[in-house]
Amino acid sequence: MSTTVTRSRANVDPQIWPGIAYVPSGPRTRIAAALAEKIFTAAVNRLPLRVVYDDGTVLGGARRRTLEDNTPEMRIHRQGDFFARLGDNGLIGLGESFMAQDWTASDLTSVMEVFAAQAAHLVPVPLQKLRGLYLPKPPRKERNSTANTRSNISRHYDLSNELFALFLDNTMSYSSALFDASGPRLLDVRWQDFAEAQQRKIDRLLDQASVGAGTRVLEIGTGWGELAIRAARRGAHVVSVTLSSEQKQLAEERIAEAGFSGQVRVELKDYRAVEGEYDAIVSVEMIEAVGHEYWGVYFQTIDRLLAPGGRVAIQAITMPHERMMATRRSYTWIHKYIFPGGFIPSVRAIEDITDRSTSLRVRERLSMGDHYAQTLRLWEERFLANSPEVEDLGFDEVFQRMWLFYLCYSRAGFQAGYLDVQQLIFDRRPS
Template structure:
């Protein structure tokens, strides 16, 4: 006779994680939980997924071969969270150990592949009435943006160093592989793939000796370093004090302090003229209502004959429009104030508000899936070091959910990442 050990919630600190330590309750929540259970069961019965309760109950389409398994340990808590906050509750219930998975990415990928169809259409039209809206304090105004950025990027340079490669690049790499070979890339290939991504961006905007380059979003300095090595002078702006500190240290150690200036500054406040502008996965933090300002700022700063390269995570346009006013688990726990654009939205904004035009696009979604796989493997392997930095188990489960949630989106094709090149040619 076998028994199932239900994961404990005892380690969840209510002072740090009040929304995880506590479970929604009350008459309204009981109704919402009942509805959520019915929607979830109906959806699961259309998916290539097996859901197993600890009492042996199984949900899922009959028949078929092996499928990812989701095991629900505390169904009452799971549906209470799901009913209270929709997909935010799905992530929170994982953080609380209400459910576990045979392979977390595989389970989330099943949901991601059918994201537009999981909730019945009539209820989708009512999402604005029952789902939380983005709080105004997370709107990416000049007053709020630094706080939004700090909540993620100022967590700890040491934390990011545990799972990033030696380039400290926190964006999609570009591997020297395609198709099935891409699925086999290993940790040792990541640093070179990150540099390949950066070099392609610099090539596309003709960065060379004497180029005046503006980088919007410093990261930890790798792009500025590689541009300086080509002889460019670089102004790089960030709102993360932690990133600025480490980027400047790396730049000094490489001997390029005379060529690179890192400023703690909102992109909207930058002045000057630049031959090239590069921004890697920063537009996602700009916010839907500020995209026009973002590109107008770039347009204003770009010298005649200059070029722009933007690496951007993207959504299909229809999903972007359907979710643009939705508050998600990613907003609440990972990237407050963020929003992912579509390629169409970028082209529409630049056509309408600027003289910039998209001249080239490279899709790299499969490469991001493998980048995230390597980060996840590295992060999970450094459990003791993460704990030694003061991050508890709930944080680790949150971070694992974030990495797997993101990878699942790219594997399912729900997300993509693009390198877009702009100029002003008629």
């Protein structure tokens, strides 16, 4: 009953995409697929979502389409394969079946937003308690120990600088922008607004960390160098650490081109190995790559390196604490295909860890999840517009569907409120 037999899917390279080229099968899979179909059908029938099978069957809370109907629609083309993947691997199977084109959607983000808004209720509570018995667990080789972290980071950030340049703005910022808009006005932000919004995000972090002439700055997570450049432009001296050799190379080129090689040093180094004393420590969307087992070490390292009177500015993707606790030992599609070893914290977890393990305290925070949704929208539009160039770089159709799913999956989380992004400012508690 436990043996899984697989069969090939045509037009997908099984050496590159084994999880897509082969569909789970066998007695165990048939049982799991039948259960997955029952759970999926029950969930869809109470959601504002229409599911259409190629045989004409329609499921969902809004089955009839009218001209004014904006109900998101999911089309399932290979029903058996879809439920085999879903039953075998849960939400990993949902993403893999999209990559395999077992299902499609004209508005992928809207479909995923429906699922994200009901994430805690899609599976019956009794079965949620059993998830650890049948869903895959995070591989030990992906834990963010000092031995593994370089490999985890490389799998994402060393894909290709040219790939990232095809959908990022000219600041090469790979994190949420901060637009000069709020509420419904955010829906109207355009590509022309993007670079300025990324610089606004960076400048706010530098302002809150009191970065100015002569400030000794540590940046944990270099990206492609924009924050280091803007800090140096203020007269600061910057040490920036990264584990991506591709990012280091391009960041150093951009820093040199801006004329700040004498003020900025980029090191290929784990944050835990940093030494020295810094007046300001800044880290943009790097804590998500730390892994929950190492959050204490991360903040203790920052505490050790921060000079008396110094300040810390961190931008972090966050999720509700209850969902964080429920999923902290899960292995997800994002882990398998996008960010191995990563995990998103809650604000409460950050506050608890810093209060318990460090002398740091959160002095101020800004929530900007709606801004991330629009950041991801602009990335998605740019990525799709540059699809021929992505293919020319050697990234096949499966990769492109994977990357689209990642962008839309993430955007849906922010639009549904399942995810948020925060700028958190720390200083030291009075002794």
